[in-house]
Amino acid sequence: MVAALELYLDPAAEKRIRTLWDALARAGVPSMRDLLSGRHRPHVSLIGAPRLDGPAVVAALRDMRVAAPFELRFDFVGQFLGRVLWLGPIPTPELLAHHAAVHERLGRAGIDGFDVYLPGRWVPHCTLSMRVPSPMFVDAIRLCMDVLPIEATVVGAAVADHARDSFIPLA
Numbered sequence: 001m002v003a004a005l006e007l008y009l010d011p012a013a014e015k016r017i018r019t020l021w022d023a024l025a026r027a028g029v030p031s032m033r034d035l036l037s038g039r040h041r042p043h044v045s046l047i048g049a050p051r052l053d054g055p056a057v058v059a060a061l062r063d064m065r066v067a068a069p070f071e072l073r074f075d076f077v078g079q080f081l082g083r084v085l086w087l088g089p090i091p092t093p094e095l096l097a098h099h100a101a102v103h104e105r106l107g108r109a110g111i112d113g114f115d116v117y118l119p120g121r122w123v124p125h126c127t128l129s130m131r132v133p134s135p136m137f138v139d140a141i142r143l144c145m146d147v148l149p150i151e152a153t154v155v156g157a158a159v160a161d162h163a164r165d166s167f168i169p170l171a
Helices: 011-026 032-038 054-060 093-108 134-147
Strands: 003-009 043-049 071-080 084-089 126-129 150-161 166-170
Touching: 003 011, 011 032, 011 084, 011 126, 011 134, 011 150, 032 126, 043 093, 054 093, 054 150, 054 166, 071 134, 084 134, 126 134
Parallel strands: none
Antiparallel strands: 003 043, 003 150, 071 084, 071 150, 084 126, 150 166
8 A cells, every 4th residue: 555544643552553563573573663664554444455545535524524533442363364463442433434425425536445444344454564574573573462352533534645745635
């Protein structure tokens, strides 16, 4: 994924996840800590795509509180194919409805992304590592379990296109 609409977490939750990134890195697991020269932030992506037109996304979501403050509780660890390790927030009705509303607005504007981010297919998550070495998965999961649960509040959002070094904050 190159571009995403990202939800950002309150400073205390962000610090706990960054501390986990550091612990994973110390254990030899490449973490998101070092991605983008340390500029990567813990987040939950609502949509991911090869490219997103930031101004078009902003226009489509005009008058919508994308970063409406709502609570997330990261309560479990997950894995995607390709050795991707992540923390999962409980998919509450509020989170799923917010995600669906964002997609409905983006869809009306002709903005789409990867199918795995569509309502009904989306797995909300905060990525910890994109490539956990297979022999280290058990230890990595144990490190994650030691910090759970993490209570978080969504406090910000942005259209981030990491390949093009573009970052457009949303309300």
